[in-house]
Amino acid sequence: MKTENIPPISAQAENALRTIAGLPEVRKALQSIHDRTDQAIRLQVELCEIPAPTFREEVRAKRIVELMHECGLEDVSIDGIGNVVGRWQGTDPQGPLLAIGAHMDTVFPEGTDVTVRQEGNRYYGPGIGDNCAGLRAVLETLRAMKAAGIRTKGSILFMGTVGEEGLGDIRGSKYLFDKSGLPVDGLLAVDNTDVGRILYGAIGSHRWRFTVKGPGGHSYGAFGATPSAIHAICIAGAKVAYLKAPQDPKTTFTIGTIKGGTSVNTIAAECSVDVDIRSLAMEPMLALEKEIRGAFAAGVEEENRIWGITDPEKQLRLVEEMIGDRPAGLRPHDCPVLQASRAAQAELGIPLTNYGFSSTDANKPMSMGIPSTCLSAGGKQMRTHTVHEYFDAVDIHLGPQLIMLSALALVGTDATNPMLPVREHSKV
Structure with missing residues (x-):
């Protein structure tokens, strides 16, 4: 990764992290995280073996509530959409409110065998890395801070969020910022395991399901009198394939799934496709979206025209x-969350190897201009989103150490002021 054009870490952030890392209680917490790696990986395995498909996270959520209580946090609840929210109260009621969250859901459907198999330092199991590593890191951060008696000026929400994966559409994060009523001033999402990665951008995505419906009929008897839903989708898909997307900012599209038809000798009465459109900026994504929607409308119109179908009862229609x-978004390089996280990396001797963008729970606050990023849990996840996923438990202490130091810089300690500003509309 090229880093020569990335602005340096500010002196304020460097000095804050140096001071924080030298506090006796923080040194105690850092050491505790380092010494608890055996217990931490057992926790990660335990969570992995609790199934949590998107939209069905409730059993895992219940266990995380129990674990937060065991860590010493009293104010823990499940909110209106299913997020686990544990409140760490700061000493300053006017201080900032930071959320630290890892998503609880996995991409795997109900019935998937989530039993974990260990081979040395390697653990095999669907979801063992994404995102049980993140949940482990958040809980270990909380546990260490409580055990060491750390005090903060601002307050922290320790969270397990729902619906980050796939069609979950980051619904837990959206709820937090749109409907919870909590005056959150910043977010540290915890996803992935590469502690050298810090995100300054959120890749936005719009996903559409286009369904073509019609009367259908026999492949021979109705030929010429009935248009085909599958043919219309194929015509539209060919139009989409020739579309050109901007390279800067990178904007992409794909028809990800196609479903339809009854049998080989039936003119299809229904066919549907799911389309994914992505970009780092909303404007090119919306422009491409308009073209794709137009292509599917044109495909339906063309198939009706090919067969001369003018009767509305017999025509294909598009749903x-x-x-x-x-939503997409970018944070400036001097954003306090980015500065605090990079300074925490430097304090721990972690090189910045991936300063980029992805699609995470941080998308929502980034799109709103709220200080936010995504940090990682430590270790190394491989074959993510497959049933062959595995996790190498190497240097797993670095994740919670990085999260803790970043958070302390943002909300402030007895010896430092908060780097995270309180948003105007969230002042009480």
Whole structure:
């Protein structure tokens, strides 16, 4: 990764992290995290073996509530959409409120065998890395801070969020910022395991399901009198394939799934496709979205015209359904969350190896201009989103250490002021 054009870490951030890392209680917490790696990986395995498909996270959520209580946090609840929210109260009621969250859901459907198999330092199991590593890191951060008696000026929400994956559409994060009523001033999402990665950008995505419906009929008897839903989708898909997307900012599209038809000798009465559109900026994504929607409308119109079908009862019709809406956003390099996280990396001797963008729970606050990023849990996840996923338990202490130091810089300690500003509209 090229880093020569990335602005340096500010002196304020460096000095704050140096001071924080030298506090006796923080040194105690850092050491505790380092010494608890055996217990921490057992926790990660335990969580992995609790199934949590998107939209069905409730059993895992219940266990995380129990674990937060065991860590010493008293104010823990499940909010209106299913997020686990544990409140760490700061000493300053006017201080900032930081959320630290890892998503609880996995991409795997109900019935998937989530039993974990260990081979040395390697652990095999669907979801063992994404995102049980993140949940482990958040809980270990909380446990260490409580055990060491750390005090903060601002307050922290320790969270397990729902619906980050796939069609979950970051619904837990959206709820936090749109409907919870909590005056959150910043977010540290915890996802992935590469502690050298810090995100300054959020890749937005719009996802659409296009369904073509018609009367259908026999492949021979109705030929020429009935248009085909599958043919219309194929015509539209060919138009989409020739579309050009901007390279800067990178904007992409794909028809991800196609479903339809009854049998080989039936003119299809229904066919649907799911389309994914992504970009780092909303404007090119919306422009491409308009072209794609036009292509599917044109495909239906063309198939009706090919067969001369003018009777509305016999024509194909298009049904559009938006099934995903993840907003895009970028944070400036002097954003306090980025500065605090980079300074915490430097304090721990972690090189910045991936300063980029992805699609995470941080998308929502980034799109709103709220200080936010995504940090990682430590270790190394591989074959993510497959049933062959595995996790190498190497240097797993670095994740919670990085999260803790970043958070303390943002909310402030007895010896430092908060780097995270309180947003105007969230003042009480």
